[in-house]
Amino acid sequence: MVPLKRRKLVCSDTGNTGTDSRGQTKFPQVVLFLLERKMGTSRRAFLSQLGRRKGFQVEELFSERVTHVICENNSGDEVRAWLDSQSGGRAAAHLLDISWYTESMRALHPVEILDRHKLQEPQISESEVAVFSVPSYACQRRTALDNYNTTLTEALSILAENAELSEEEGRGVAFRRAAAVLKALPSPVTSVSQLRGLPCLGDHSLRVIRDILENGASSEAESTKESERYKALKVLTGIFGVGSKTADRWIRDGIHDLHQLRASEQTLNRSQQAGLEHYDDINQPVTKAEADAIRGIVEKAVNSVLPGAEIVLTGGFRRGKVMGHDVDFLITHPQEGREVGLMSKVVSWLESQDLLLYQKTTRNSYLESKDGPGRPASNMDRFERCLSIFKLSKKEEPGAENLKTVTENKLGRHDHGLWRAVRVDLVVSPISQFAFALxxxxxxxxxxxxxxxxxxxxxxxxxxxxxxxxxxxxxxxxxxxxxxxxxxxxxxxxxxxxxxx
Missing domain, CATH: 3.30.210.10 (DNA polymerase, thumb domain)
Structure with a gap:
């Protein structure tokens, strides 16, 4: 648990010290401390004053003098973890539910501690708690699609995405790395103590993890999801061709949704116009079956202009995903140089079949002799590529066997009940660079x-x-x-x- 902020002890009168009118302590062997966590500041202050008026010693700060720790809605292991985090924490202190305190107030003396008053602590020895160990770099770890800590990783991913949308790349990477560590663990995290010594888990990420383990959810992640700015950034960056900087500028201009954008006088470039027009389709997940159907189309296009070329479905689908937000293909030819000029021919073929709603093609700008290892600041490669929006038939998920029907019918742009728009990236690599590109x-x-x-x-x-x-x-x-x-x-x-x- 996150240690509470320490407060200065305030002693304003004898009533606050747990003494009677003669200055004598009524119950010298009992020193109480009320844990603020989940109790709240105001309630803790009220109950502390009540106890002092009844003659009890109620400490403002936790110390070795404390004999009874009073809690409300806390589990025993949560409180024990908090005690362990305190310098000089006493393992011998009674961990008691608020019910013992209120009964003692009514009785005007400390009542007998019964089992129902005690916080239940799991009887697990330190040797039985699995402490995880993973390598420092994600490229040293094996991370499957499914993991045992999705509640934790999803909260961290939300905070990472929010940081990235706010142009805070450093914070975004920190949250991503923390989530990646949790994804690689072999079993669920049940205690923060299991994470001791793990890499990439900073103080902020650990606070989020503690909050979830103690309360079932991250208050920070939940408030982020509900914030108007986050929701607006998600909607606007969901438009193909719109980045976080453009979305931020629009938000500052009072644009928070698609309706406001359409009603505004903002000038959109060609990709943004296409992204806005096909927004619903593009933001609908792409299935593996749809990706395979598009692969059939791409293979037909490539083989028609360069027989012998190789096409590989990459991205999340190559990692085993069954859903994605776009489809990426890497194209090469076994003979170096044969791939030069391929993209323009493929795009011409696709356009002749009326299968592209939008496309932007860029040339290969990488020269090994001049550029060295070729690592621009953005880490973007410089292959010949086509960023496009495909028109995919809805009548059936077409494979190679029924491509003829799809292409010969040339689905009309306005027959939207028959097709959907899908984001597709085509990348051409020389065979000498293909392994690195893949x-x-x-x-x-x-x-x-x-x-x-x-x-x-x-x-x-x-x-x-x-x-x-x-x-x-x-x-x-x-x-x-x-x-x-x-x-x-x-x-x-x-x-x-x-x-x-």
């Missing part, structure tokens, strides 16, 4: 960040989605597979399904 585009985002941090801090290397560069030897380390990259980094290989940090 690793980078598989994710998770934090796993990739931790890989780069490990490479730099622990190995003296620079890693990007283009290359791995050994700064000590001043040379590139080539790789034709993800396994080779892990070997270069001195890490055990972790398959995509266990990179869900």
């Amino acid at each position: 690793l980078g585009w598989t994710g998770s985002k934090l796993f990739e960040r931790e890989l780069r941090r490990w490479a730099g801090h622990e190995r003296g290397m620079s890693l990007s989605s283009h290359a791995l560069y050994d700064n000590n030897q001043s040379r590139y380390l080539r790789a034709s597979s993800e396994e080779e990259i892990f070997t270069h980094l001195g890490l055990d290989y972790i398959p995509p399904s266990e990179r869900n940090a």
